[in-house]
Amino acid sequence: MQALNFLKPNRDNIKNYSIVGSALILISLIDVISNAFLKTNLTSFLPGSLTTLFPLILGLIGLNMMRIDYSGNKTLDLINKNINTNNFNALLTLLILFSIIKALPPSLSWMILDANISGDSKDACTGTGACWTYIKVWFRRFMYGMYPNEFHWRINTAFILVIALGFVGYFMKENLKKYLALYYVIIYPIIAYLVIYYLISGGSFGLQWVETGAWGGLSLTFIVSFFCLIFCFPLGMIFALGRRSNLPVIKYISICYIEFWRGVPLITVLFMSSVMFPMFLPEDFFMDKLVRVIIAITLFEAAYCAEVIRGGLQSLPRGQYDAAKSLGMGYWKMHIFVILPQALKLVIPGIANTFLALVKDTPLIFVVGLAELAGMLALAKTNPKWLGFAMEGYIFASIIFWIICYAMSKYSYNLEAKYKTER
Amino acid sequence: MSDPIIKIQNMNKWFGDFQVLKNINLEVEANKKIVVCGPSGSGKSTLIRCINRLEEHQEGDIIVDGNELSEKTKDIEKIRAEVGMVFQQFNLFPHLSILDNCTLAPIWVKKMPKKEAQELALDQLKKVQIDDQANKFPGQLSGGQQQRCAIARALCMQPKIMLFDEPTSALDPEMIKEVLDAMVSLAKGGMTMIVVTHEMGFAKEVADEVIFMDEGMIIEKADTKEFFANPKSDRTKLFLSQIL
Numbered sequence: 087m088q089a090l091n092f093l094k095p096n097r098d099n100i101k102n103y104s105i106v107g108s109a110l111i112l113i114s115l116i117d118v119i120s121n122a123f124l125k126t127n128l129t130s131f132l133p134g135s136l137t138t139l140f141p142l143i144l145g146l147i148g149l150n151m152m153r154i155d156y157s158g159n160k161t162l163d164l165i166n167k168n169i170n171t172n173n174f175n176a177l178l179t180l181l182i183l184f185s186i187i188k189a190l191p192p193s194l195s196w197m198i199l200d201a202n203i204s205g206d207s208k209d210a211c212t213g214t215g216a217c218w219t220y221i222k223v224w225f226r227r228f229m230y231g232m233y234p235n236e237f238h239w240r241i242n243t244a245f246i247l248v249i250a251l252g253f254v255g256y257f258m259k260e261n262l263k264k265y266l267a268l269y270y271v272i273i274y275p276i277i278a279y280l281v282i283y284y285l286i287s288g289g290s291f292g293l294q295w296v297e298t299g300a301w302g303g304l305s306l307t308f309i310v311s312f313f314c315l316i317f318c319f320p321l322g323m324i325f326a327l328g329r330r331s332n333l334p335v336i337k338y339i340s341i342c343y344i345e346f347w348r349g350v351p352l353i354t355v356l357f358m359s360s361v362m363f364p365m366f367l368p369e370d371f372f373m374d375k376l377v378r379v380i381i382a383i384t385l386f387e388a389a390y391c392a393e394v395i396r397g398g399l400q401s402l403p404r405g406q407y408d409a410a411k412s413l414g415m416g417y418w419k420m421h422i423f424v425i426l427p428q429a430l431k432l433v434i435p436g437i438a439n440t441f442l443a444l445v446k447d448t449p450l451i452f453v454v455g456l457a458e459l460a461g462m463l464a465l466a467k468t469n470p471k472w473l474g475f476a477m478e479g480y481i482f483a484s485i486i487f488w489i490i491c492y493a494m495s496k497y498s499y500n501l502e503a504k505y506k507t508e509r
Numbered sequence: 510m511s512d513p514i515i516k517i518q519n520m521n522k523w524f525g526d527f528q529v530l531k532n533i534n535l536e537v538e539a540n541k542k543i544v545v546c547g548p549s550g551s552g553k554s555t556l557i558r559c560i561n562r563l564e565e566h567q568e569g570d571i572i573v574d575g576n577e578l579s580e581k582t583k584d585i586e587k588i589r590a591e592v593g594m595v596f597q598q599f600n601l602f603p604h605l606s607i608l609d610n611c612t613l614a615p616i617w618v619k620k621m622p623k624k625e626a627q628e629l630a631l632d633q634l635k636k637v638q639i640d641d642q643a644n645k646f647p648g649q650l651s652g653g654q655q656q657r658c659a660i661a662r663a664l665c666m667q668p669k670i671m672l673f674d675e676p677t678s679a680l681d682p683e684m685i686k687e688v689l690d691a692m693v694s695l696a697k698g699g700m701t702m703i704v705v706t707h708e709m710g711f712a713k714e715v716a717d718e719v720i721f722m723d724e725g726m727i728i729e730k731a732d733t734k735e736f737f738a739n740p741k742s743d744r745t746k747l748f749l750s751q752i753l
Contacts, residue, residue: 408563409600409659413614413666414590423613427604505604 095154103151104162110148114141114180115187122188142180149176197481208472220475221482224466228482231302231457233286240293241305244285248278248312271320275313282309298376299455304486306458310380311445317384318444319437322391327421329396340392347389353450355382360454379451387444394436398429431505438498442491459483514539514670514701515560520569522555529555530566531725539669542702544712544733547722548748553705556722557672560703561592574669590618593663597675599655601647607634607658608643611665619666626665633661637691653684657691664695671695673704709753713737721745 095103117128118141129137149170157163169179200215203222211217221228230238251274255266286309289295301309328340347355359382360375367373402425410420430437449460457465463479466472513536522530529552537543545553558564559571562578562585571578576588602610611630615621621629634640637657639650647655656676663671673692677685689711696702696715706712712719712733719736721729721744729736729745740746 403598403600405596405598405600406602408558408594408596409602411563412561412589412592412594412596412672413662414586414618415614416586419617423617424602428602431604 095151097154097157100154100157100159100162104157104159107148107151110144110151114145114148115183117141117144118184118187122191141184142177145180146173146176149179216478216481217475218478220466220472220478224462224472224479227303227466228459228462229303230305231462232300233296233302233305234294234300237288237294237296240285240288244281245305245308247281247285251277251281270316275316278312278316298374301376302457303462304459306451306456307445307448310376310383310448310451310456310458313380314383314387314444314448315441317380318387318391321384321388323395323426325388325392326395326399329392330399344389344392347386348393350386352383352386352447353453355386356450356454358382375454376456379454379456383444383447383451387440387447390440390443391437394433394440395429397436398431398433399425401432402428431502434498434502434505438495442494445490445494446487459486513537514574515703516570516572517560518570518572520559520566520571522552522559522564522566522568529725530559533569533727535720535727535730537670537701537703539701540699541717542696542700542715543704543718543720544716545703545705545720545722546707546709546712546748546752547728551722552725553722554674557594557674557703557705560670560672561589561594563594586618590614590666591668592670592672593666593668594672595656595659595663595674595676597678599647599652599659599679601655601659601662603647606644606646607639607650610647610658611662614662615665630661630665633664634658636664636694637661638687651684652680653687656680656684656688660688660691660695670701670703673702673706675705675707677706677708707752709737721748723748 120126120128127137129140132140150173152162153166153170153172153176154162155166157166170176196215198215200213201218202211202213202215203218204210205219206223208217208220210219226235226238230241233241254274255269258266258269284290285293286301287296287298325340325343328336329344331337331340356379359378363378364373406424406428407420410424415424448458451458452461452464460483463476463483467476467479515535515537517533517535520530520533521528533556535556545556547553555564559566559578560573562571562582565580566578573588574591576582578585578588582588601607602613605613608627608630611633612623612626615626615629616623631640631643634643637660639654639657639661642650642654642658647658650658660676676692677688680688685708689708692702692704692711693715702715704711704716716733719731719733720727721736721740721742723744729740729742731741736745737749740749
């Protein structure tokens with residue numbers, strides 16, 4: 087190792103060393119890229135396994151020549167601090183980099199270059215790559231389930247209306263702002279329910295009745311997630327407060343509730359709601375399966391929300407409670423104006439976590455026969471005309487779910503930034 | 510002699526097995542200023558926290574402005590609204606601006622119109638000389654400014670009694686003076702005050718009576734001059750010799 091000391095830079099020669107080092111890394115990258123994309127081996131003149139290891143060795147020497155405690159150059163320091171702290175880290179960095187480059191051409195050619203999207207039957211898929219024709223043909227099913235094609239505008243209109251109503255809060259007049267919570271917790275869900283009931287279910291105003299069994303695809307994902315999200319949050323808040331209550335009855339009811347729902351798997355809850363629950367109902371009482379499922383998921387997720395919110399309540403210093411009490415505020419005033427605004431701000435990341443999990447749990451409703459996006463995929467892949475395209479379907483679904491969840495997490499970051507005040 | 514506004518009789522309090530307050534008897538007349546001192550852990554803070562029932566006592570009576578405090582007390586909020594409190598750690602609401610900190614309780618507890626509450630708040634903030642900071646958030650203010658805001662916030666409820674729980678203990682020496690100045694001018698205005706503090710200079714300047722507590726008991730209670738000139742008990746003498 088002593089002999090290699092001349093490869094170590096010092097503050098005087100770091101400039102030259104880093105140039106040489108980057109050149110070496112560049113050569114190793116060119117070698118790997120040409121190998122992956124052009125299938126040519128630039129180092130074929132080297133014997134045996136050395137040709138495979140060549141870029142790795144070259145890159146390691148390059149990174150070694152750039153490694154210095156502090157150079158004053160921002161980029162160089164950033165690299166050294168994060169991906170080049172020692173030889174082992176440098177090795178990992180290079181391996182990851184090379185693996186990505188190696189994996190790129192095959193996945194690109196599968197997804198784009200050799201893929202098919204034209205035509206409208208399985209026969210159109212002649213290439214070796216993905217068959218996006220499948221997604222194209224089934225697109226409406228994936229979005230709307232078995233909902234009759236000619237009525238898809240009803241779902242679209244309903245969603246646009248619900249989203250528009252959601253923005254009402256932003257445009258409320260200043261003197262109405264204090265009713266904002268009331269609007270979002272009570273009025274908005276009711277209006278949204280009515281919109282969805284009359285537009286998507288139909289049955290009146292000359293709209294044909296469509297059973298919830300026919301609903302499906304991404305629109306069902308949205309409907310289930312939407313109602314579960316807006317109901318589970320206030321419910322969770324109530325149980326979080328309940329668990330911290332001084333009144334034993336309320337406290338133990340809350341504890342039982344939370345521990346019960348956290349202890350059972352969601353899939354059994356869904357089974358119960360669709361199979362067992364109707365048995366306990368009077369015969370002439372009818373509750374739609376979708377409604378039962380939404381209630382089940384809401385109750386389930388509320389328990390998780392409750393614990394997340396309780397974490398926020400507990401992290402507030404006791405002085406805040408003291409101060410609010412000493413000003414003569416009662417329980418509700420204290421919580422509404424002092425405790426909850428601070429606690430909820432603290433639990434935004436946790437709540438976002440729970441909500442994301444909820445959205446990704448919705449595919450489970452397939453077990454009771456409701457086919458949202460992932461459920462429709464499971465149905466479509468067993469269609470005899472379209473066997474063998476599960477991969478394309480699941481990649482498609484993953485991308486859709488990822489976009490939804492990423493948007494939600496971005497939004498939660500925005501909220502965090504918006505409500506950040508110095509403590 | 511007028512009726513005392515605070516009357517504590519044979520009060521005992523336990524935290525679990527540990528008795529924090531032992532047989533407390535105390536009467537405070539309106540407009541009097543009482544300073545409570547003593548070593549840490551002697552129960553001073555607990556005592557004044559009992560006066561607005563942030564802590565519950567187990568035995569004895571506490572009567573504040575004619576209302577007895579017990580489990581049966583309804584509308585404890587109404588009594589608390591009459592008793593302002595200032596804490597060691599300020600306890601401002603960090604999510605509200607200074608002005609909103611001061612107007613929150615008057616608007617929602619006393620049902621004061623918003624405009625009136627804001628005028629009152631600005632008036633009180635002016636008295637403690639931070640009216641120019643009204644739109645900032647607590648986190649942007651220095652400790653001394655925060656504590657003065659806390660005093661203004663308590664005063665916005667127009668209380669009859671003010672309790673101070675070591676209001677200067679968490680402050681830099683430089684900031685202690687500005688807070689004490691605010692308290693002195695409040696005292697000169699005739700407020701009934703009970704102050705737990707180690708600031709003996711303040712005690713000498715404004716207090717009518719000084720109470721010395723140790724191990725949960727009131728060891729000595731005397732007029733301020735008397736207390737400092739010739740303390741009776743040995744424990745008090747020891748304490749004073751160490752603190753002065």
